[in-house]
Amino acid sequence: MExxxxxxxxxxxxxxxxxxxxxxxxxxxxxxVVYAADLVMDDMEPWAAEKSTECxxxxxxxxxxxxxxxxxxxxxxxxHKTEGRIDVVVNNAAIIQNQKLGMVTKPMLEKMFAxxxxxxxxxxxxxxxxxxxxGGGSIVNIASITGVVGSPGQVxxxxxxxxxxSATKSAAKELSPMQIRVNAVAxxxxxxxxxxxxxxxxxxxxxxxxxxxxxxxxxxxxxxANAVAFLASDRASYISGHILGVDGCASI
Amino acid sequence: MTNLEKLNAIFCEVFGVEVSALGTEFDNKxxxxxDSVRQLSLTTAVxxxxxxxxxxxxxxxxxxxxxxxxxLGKYEIEL
Numbered sequence: 001m002e003x004x005x006x007x008x009x010x011x012x013x014x015x016x017x018x019x020x021x022x023x024x025x026x027x028x029x030x031x032x033v034v035y036a037a038d039l040v041m042d043d044m045e046p047w048a049a050e051k052s053t054e055c056x057x058x059x060x061x062x063x064x065x066x067x068x069x070x071x072x073x074x075x076x077x078x079x080h081k082t083e084g085r086i087d088v089v090v091n092n093a094a095i096i097q098n099q100k101l102g103m104v105t106k107p108m109l110e111k112m113f114a115x116x117x118x119x120x121x122x123x124x125x126x127x128x129x130x131x132x133x134x135g136g137g138s139i140v141n142i143a144s145i146t147g148v149v150g151s152p153g154q155v156x157x158x159x160x161x162x163x164x165x166s167a168t169k170s171a172a173k174e175l176s177p178m179q180i181r182v183n184a185v186a187x188x189x190x191x192x193x194x195x196x197x198x199x200x201x202x203x204x205x206x207x208x209x210x211x212x213x214x215x216x217x218x219x220x221x222x223x224x225a226n227a228v229a230f231l232a233s234d235r236a237s238y239i240s241g242h243i244l245g246v247d248g249c250a251s252i
Numbered sequence: 253m254t255n256l257e258k259l260n261a262i263f264c265e266v267f268g269v270e271v272s273a274l275g276t277e278f279d280n281k282x283x284x285x286x287d288s289v290r291q292l293s294l295t296t297a298v299x300x301x302x303x304x305x306x307x308x309x310x311x312x313x314x315x316x317x318x319x320x321x322x323x324l325g326k327y328e329i330e331l
Contacts, residue, residue, distance in 0.1 A: 073305055077305055125308070126305065129296065129299060129305065133300055
């Protein structure tokens with residue numbers, strides 16, 4: 001049986017660790033050729049070699065700063081020249097900093113918008129032109145439930161994710177004539193390595209939030225990866241401009 | 253086909269004109285129907301044909317036949 005993303009050419013940003021790494025693993029398991037981008041190479045080479053063999057596909061680690069437009073353009077052109085097309089881009093790279101409103105500094109706010117918003121728009125702008133040449137594609141942006149409902153201590157972060165949601169909806173409308181679908185996944189509370197650290201620092205508050213998750217458990221990076229794989233695939237071929245909550249039916 | 257002939261063919265195709273119409277006067281002010289949609293069609297065709305990626309600033313400046321030639325020079329496309 002053919003796999004969900006067999007031979008699709010995919011780029012995942014922020015794939016060096018956390019949710020991005022799990023997304024890259026899932027796309028590879030589904031048969032995609034995965035270009036895994038992150039700021040530093042770190043352990044990406046041995047991981048890519050091992051996973052490529054395991055999934056009988058190709059994972060290519062790429063060092064890419066998503067805020068460097070020239071580097072992004074060169075990276076995308078290189079993939080396009082090598083593979084002949086780019087089918088899927090997952091804009092996962094992001095900065096998360098939680099601060100109360102009174103402690104939000106301008107430099108941090110600018111940095112978060114540079115990575116979480118401007119880089120996503122940049123990527124969509126460049127890759128859509130390449131996708132248009134080959135008849136379309138799928139862009140999946142990683143938003144957040146906080147971008148929809150807000151959250152105390154996340155004024156800066158949630159505003160970047162709200163912007164991602166708006167950009168997703170508008171880009172979907174604009175790129176539909178070129179058969180480019182644009183969707184976003186909006187995770188709720190996901191049990192990542194960073195979450196473990198946060199839990200140690202303020203477990204009581206987090207327990208309160210978990211109690212408001214209707215499905216009664218935290219989300220996992222795999223839950224997010226499953227949603228991304230679906231939206232990336234042809235099974236979502238009539239879905240665009242959608243913000244898919246992966247939040248366990250939460251009300252945070 | 254030379255690069256200039258390729259560029260001319262794109263302009264002729266996008267604007268539905270003969271090669272003889274192309275020249276220094278051929279710009280977005282004098283050509284009827286040269287709107288933003290037509291301009292994007294033009295730049296997309298140029299990118300496809302010459303296998304380049306124009307910067308957004310260059311797409312905005314793609315407002316005349318002469319500008320097009322100047323911009324292609326920036327991308328080392330010899331005409």
